[in-house]
Amino acid sequence: MNFVMEIEGLSKNYKYFSLTDINLKIPYGHIVGLIGENGAGKTTLISLILNQIKRSNGSIKIFGKDNLQKEKEIKEDIGFVMDECCFHNCLSPNNIQKIMQKIYRNWDSSQYTQLLKNFQIVNTKKISEMSKGMKSKLMLAVAMSHHPKFLILDEITSGLDPVIRDDILMFLKDFVMNGENAVFFSTHITSDLDKVADDIAFLNNGQLVFYENIKKLKNEYALLQCNQKELLSVNPNDMIAHYVVNDQAIALIHNYVRQEFYPGTITSPTIDDIMLLYIKGGCI
Numbered sequence: 001m002n003f004v005m006e007i008e009g010l011s012k013n014y015k016y017f018s019l020t021d022i023n024l025k026i027p028y029g030h031i032v033g034l035i036g037e038n039g040a041g042k043t044t045l046i047s048l049i050l051n052q053i054k055r056s057n058g059s060i061k062i063f064g065k066d067n068l069q070k071e072k073e074i075k076e077d078i079g080f081v082m083d084e085c086c087f088h089n090c091l092s093p094n095n096i097q098k099i100m101q102k103i104y105r106n107w108d109s110s111q112y113t114q115l116l117k118n119f120q121i122v123n124t125k126k127i128s129e130m131s132k133g134m135k136s137k138l139m140l141a142v143a144m145s146h147h148p149k150f151l152i153l154d155e156i157t158s159g160l161d162p163v164i165r166d167d168i169l170m171f172l173k174d175f176v177m178n179g180e181n182a183v184f185f186s187t188h189i190t191s192d193l194d195k196v197a198d199d200i201a202f203l204n205n206g207q208l209v210f211y212e213n214i215k216k217l218k219n220e221y222a223l224l225q226c227n228q229k230e231l232l233s234v235n236p237n238d239m240i241a242h243y244v245v246n247d248q249a250i251a252l253i254h255n256y257v258r259q260e261f262y263p264g265t266i267t268s269p270t271i272d273d274i275m276l277l278y279i280k281g282g283c284i
């Protein structure tokens with residue numbers, strides 16, 4: 001399998017926080033969602049990938065190239081979108097094009113114009129006059145107009161209405177359809193992952209808890225709800241995490257097909273359920 005990005009032993013140490021020993025390989029043709037609580041290390045990881053901060057240890061390869069030695073070359077083929085608009089409020093899409101075509105050798109004015117049209121963005125309108133959704137679409141149009149092979153997105157759908165969010169998600173899905181591109185995006189909206197993600201990377205307290213195919217993740221886990229006494233009959237080897245509130249237990253367990261052996265009620269967990277149990281159940 002060919003990988004668009006390979007991260008090995010990546011660490012970043014601060015005084016009160018550390019991102020520790022991250023190992024991650026993203027295949028071409030995949031959309032990978034990055035999840036975790038605020039302060040889990042998501043933005044730190046993305047900043048390291050983009051060389052915005054200096055790493056403590058580890059290596060990052062993008063397109064098979066070291067991202068320190070070949071940074072400029074790599075960034076020609078990366079599109080990046082932040083959760084906040086990075087352009088000055090006085091600029092219009094036309095102004096932005098004049099700037100960006102001097103930065104990227106593969107800048108495609110026709111592509112940019114078409115994307116603005118598709119996203120219904122007026123090219124003379126100032127950013128100060130745009131909604132958050134329009135700003136997100138504009139940044140995506142900019143990120144896509146030099147024909148990148150890899151998109152890195154930081155909370156791009158946060159705070160957007162459902163229609164605009166869906167438009168962006170479908171755009172990302174189309175982007176990887178050819179099997180030659182990939183997307184890595186952080187999000188707090190786990191329903192977005194259900195719609196488009198192939199794999200999920202879960203960070204907590206600076207550690208990569210799991211990196212798993214989303215279908216496999218849902219098939220392997222089940223959510224058990226029972227009382228505290230019934231929980232004692234569950235095989236400890238089948239249980240990943242649990243917590244108890246007022247004698248009512250909620251547990252994340254393995255082996256959904258063996259649910260007849262378990263007491264209480266078993267359902268399929270959501271991504272939120274899995275993340276909550278890993279954190280609240282104290283297995284991290």
